[in-house]
Amino acid sequence: MSERVRLGVNIDHVATVRNARGGLYPDPVRAAQDALIAGADGITAHLREDRRHISDRDIDQLSAVLRDQERPLNLEMAVTQEMLAIALHHRPHAVCLVPEKREERTTEGGLDVVGGHNWITPFVRQLTEAGSRVSLFIGADPKQIEASHRAGAAVVELHTGAYCDAVREGRTEEAEAELAALRAGAVQAHALGLEVHAGHGIDYDTVTPVAAIPEIMELNIGHFLIGEAIFVGLGPAIARMRDLMDQARGLDGAA
Template sequence: MTRDLRLGVNIDHVATLRNARGGALPDPVRAALLAEAAGADGITAHLREDRRHIRDEDIAGLMAAIKTPLNFEMAATAEMQKIALSHRPHAACIVPERREERTTEGGLDVAGDEARLAEFIAPLRDAGIRVSMFIAADPQQIAAAARIGAPVIELHTGAYCDYHAEGEMEAHKAELSRLIAGAKQAADLGLEVHMGHGLNYETVTPIAAIKEVRELNIGHFLIGEAVFTGLSAAIGEMRRLMEEARA
């Protein structure tokens, strides 16, 4: 089934829970299969340099088991490029990565690293991997992503969600306006637009309503909500809200 707005489910934090105790459970691959059955259009997994959640064997397991596309989140390093070229996932989302951060903070500085990133993504594109750049809704960054030949961008919704959580509603509305403008700019440049980071039931509707957006990637909230309602129910409710907003 082809949807106007796809949902990618990030299963990183199933691995976080597993790694907190050690051993093999809960299994991120099992979570990915449950997500597929519940209506996810794709699975996202971030293999960090320090392997704090997803591990190399998880990527191999996902590639072997899932039928929906794998979106492989990765830093722009030689090690990650080699792993991506080895597995050849459907998509590779290039993200900034710092060891001290708890989660991905802010977007990639494509404008400040244009030549290196253009060279870095070329082998991925040549291998048939759909490359996405994870960036802020900044006109310079969007234009730079188009110039280096990335067919997809994922706009960082973290600030939009943080302002909502903090009750800073004017800043929240301003950030939404930036995301709307960024999505339009990107679409006008021929880029496919995705969004993600920090989205939940309360914040997803205005983002899902942006007509240029083709995919949302949501993870931490869904895995947390699954503790209380189960993963299938959490994904089902998110899909319902997305489709209601789109309609």
């Protein structure tokens, strides 16, 4: 029997809805707690430089609540000194370093670890020494995977956005090529001793082939689950995703 894939639920867009109106509702911390009850293994939150969704207050509260419950927080952040100071203060279970541009709607690609190796490596070292597991969010490119290993990361999270977009837009050959690259990247990273995660753009139609990749240990999914929760509720949305992930691994008891 294959090993179960962990599910990290990104609650950023609960904060997006809150910020559209102002005030404190809906509360991302409540969403995080409900996600864990529904079957999430951990919570992911991206504190962006422009604070467009998750706020410093959210990270303060999430850090405290999840630490009390002994559940993991995965803090996504840009490679900046401001974000490094925040991460070193909170010392979350995991830190995922991601590229970030002010003008983008969402993260558009993977981190350039090859080009930024001398800048990124000290961040990895300091965060690791503080007790966080450091992940680098990269494309499934052999050079980026090798550079992530040399930078000292414990984890790489492979960017699945290009694959998911190709599936949704009916570009079958491109989708197959992107999936093949993800499979090859997962094999390479695993062989180097890196733990392999994946995420970005995953929905019910794209999760199964990704979750079926044996080397992938965790998926981080956010926007789709929060959107689906509008129609069916957060618990049922997560439960269905969890079932599809389990089915992809052929686990007993999958519905």
